[in-house]
Every structure is written in C-alpha cells, then in structure tokens.
Amino acid sequence: MRHAKRQQMAQQAAEKQRKKGERSGAVINGLAVFFVAVLLAFAGYQGMVNPDTPLPREWNPTQPLRISDPVTLLTGWKLNRAVASEDQCLATLDGFAALQPLAPLADTEQCFIRDRVDLRAVGQARLNPVETRCAIALRLAMWERHSVQPAADKFLGSSVSSIDHIGSYNCRVMRTANGPSKRMSTHATADAIDIAGFGLSDGSRIRLLADWEGQGAEAAFLRAVRDGACDWFNLTLSPDYNRLHADHFHLQSRGWGLCR
Known part of the structure; x- marks a missing residue:
C-alpha cells in the first residue's frame, strides 16, 4: 500500500511538472510569436517608408x-x-x-x-x-x-x-x-x-x-x-x-x- 501511494504521489508530481513545463513553453512560444510579429510589422513599416519600396x-x-x-x-x-x-x-x-x-x-x-x-x-x-x-x-x-x-x-x-x-x-x-x-x-x-x-x-x-x-x-x-x-x-x-x-x-x- 505504501509503495502504491508513493508511486501515485510520484506520478502526480510528474504530472504537475509536465503541466508547468507546458505552461512555460506556451508563454515562451507566445513571446516568440509576439516578437516575430513586432519584427515583421517593423520590417513592413520600413518597407513602406523606404523610398525604394516596391509597394505602389x-x-x-x-x-x-x-x-x-x-x-x-x-x-x-x-x-x-x-x-x-x-x-x-x-x-x-x-x-x-x-x-x-x-x-x-x-x-x-x-x-x-x-x-x-x-x-x-x-x-x-x-x-x-x-x-x-x-x-x-x-x-x-x-x-x-x-x-x-x-x-x-x-x-x-x-x-x-x-x-x-x-x-x-x-x-x-x-x-x-x-x-x-x-x-x-x-x-x-x-x-x-x-x-x-x-x-x-x-x-x-x-x-x-x-x-x-x-x-x-x-x-x-x-x-x-x-x-x-x-x-x-x-x-x-x-x-x-x-x-x-x-x-x-x-x-x-x-x-x-x-x-x-
């Protein structure tokens, strides 16, 4: 019984760690997407204001x-x-x-x-x-x-x-x-x-x-x-x-x- 309880607690701890990792990964991915969007917007703006832009x-x-x-x-x-x-x-x-x-x-x-x-x-x-x-x-x-x-x-x-x-x-x-x-x-x-x-x-x-x-x-x-x-x-x-x-x-x- 004690062995089964320790095993259950270990599984719960592993599950909490996994979910924490997923949340951290989601935050990191979100920040990465945000920064990429900012970079693309900045690049797009620079492309529009550039005198040599191909945009009519x-x-x-x-x-x-x-x-x-x-x-x-x-x-x-x-x-x-x-x-x-x-x-x-x-x-x-x-x-x-x-x-x-x-x-x-x-x-x-x-x-x-x-x-x-x-x-x-x-x-x-x-x-x-x-x-x-x-x-x-x-x-x-x-x-x-x-x-x-x-x-x-x-x-x-x-x-x-x-x-x-x-x-x-x-x-x-x-x-x-x-x-x-x-x-x-x-x-x-x-x-x-x-x-x-x-x-x-x-x-x-x-x-x-x-x-x-x-x-x-x-x-x-x-x-x-x-x-x-x-x-x-x-x-x-x-x-x-x-x-x-x-x-x-x-x-x-x-x-x-x-x-x-």
Whole structure:
C-alpha cells in the first residue's frame, strides 16, 4: 500500500511538472510569436517608408492621397484623412484644382465656412466661382477625375469642360417635401454643393432638369455620375430622391451614406 501511494504521489508530481513545463513553453512560444510579429510589422513599416519600396503609393497607407492615383481599397480612407486637415486638403488639391484659400467665414453661430476656398476649377472642368469648404473641393476633384470624365468618355464620347453648380454656401434651414425643417441645412456650413448640369468639350450641355429622364446617352451619363458621386460624397441626392431635387444633385461632405 505504501509503495502504491508513493508511486501515485510520484506520478502526480510528474504530472504537475509536465503541466508547468507546458505552461512555460506556451508563454515562451507566445513571446516568440509576439516578437516575430513586432519584427515583421517593423520590417513592413520600413518597407513602406523606404523610398525604394516596391509597394505602389496607392496601396501604401503611409503615402497621402494623390488625386491621379488609381482607386484602391485604401482610397476612401486616404480621402477621409485628407479632408480632415485643411493643410493636407489644400496640399492634395495643389495642381488639380484652381482655388484660392480664404479666411474662415462666420456669419452666425449656425452659419459659417471653415477651411474656406474660392473654387474655380477641378481637373479639366471649370466652375463658376463658388465659395465652399476645401473638403467639398477635394471631393469634387475626385469625382471629376474618377467618375465624371470616365462616364463622359464612355457614354458621350466627349470630355466634360465645365461643371454647372447652383451654389454651396447658403445660410438657411433644410428644405423637405413637407416644407421647411427646423434643422439647419448643410449648405449653412458649405458642407454641400448642388450640381445642375455639365458642359462638354464639343459645346453641348447636359442639364438634369431636361436630360434625367429617358433611355438616351445623356440620361445614362447622368445616372453614372450620380452613382459615382456616391463613392466620393457621404450623401448624394438626385431627382430619384424627391421633386425638390428634380434639377440638381445635392452632394454632401458629411452624412450617413444615403445614395439616391
């Protein structure tokens, strides 16, 4: 009996030692994996910031947005970073827009323009001078480059020479199908712009009020650029939304992702 008890105690001690060894091994393995992950992350970061990195800049999260870069899964994230900083927004637009930075406007507590610019062109497309936010200008530039011009080439065989707007800043409440709202419009802070149509390089013009309906190339173009705007603006409203938008796109820099 005593021999069996001593044997049992020895087995229990051996089992405890084995489990202790397993725990120590797991801790060591975990630390090894952690340090390898840190080394790989460091190596990856060094690879991204290295001037000779083979990683294309459009896929490189350490490289800021460039309007001419191909669109990737990182483009939207880079755009949001750019519009969050006035300096970065202006730097991104340099060479891709005709604009003049202006001092902030403060009409009232509810009506103001931060990162205010006087905008006159984005990419190849002219605009009548409009005071708006840099964020709107940058989103317009991305839309013009990656949505408007490709759609014009595809459906119309021409390029867009002008984007016709009906304003950005307007100190007013929101309009609804049931009348004025108590909420201020995003136009009151120039966080939106209304687009009424486009001029083409061949001299023709496309207007939402006249060309939205139908099965022709003009209607197909307008629907394509509406859908494209949803990639670059946080809220896009078109004639499909309600009768108040029968003659324009409402393109908004902030919102909840509605595209209609």
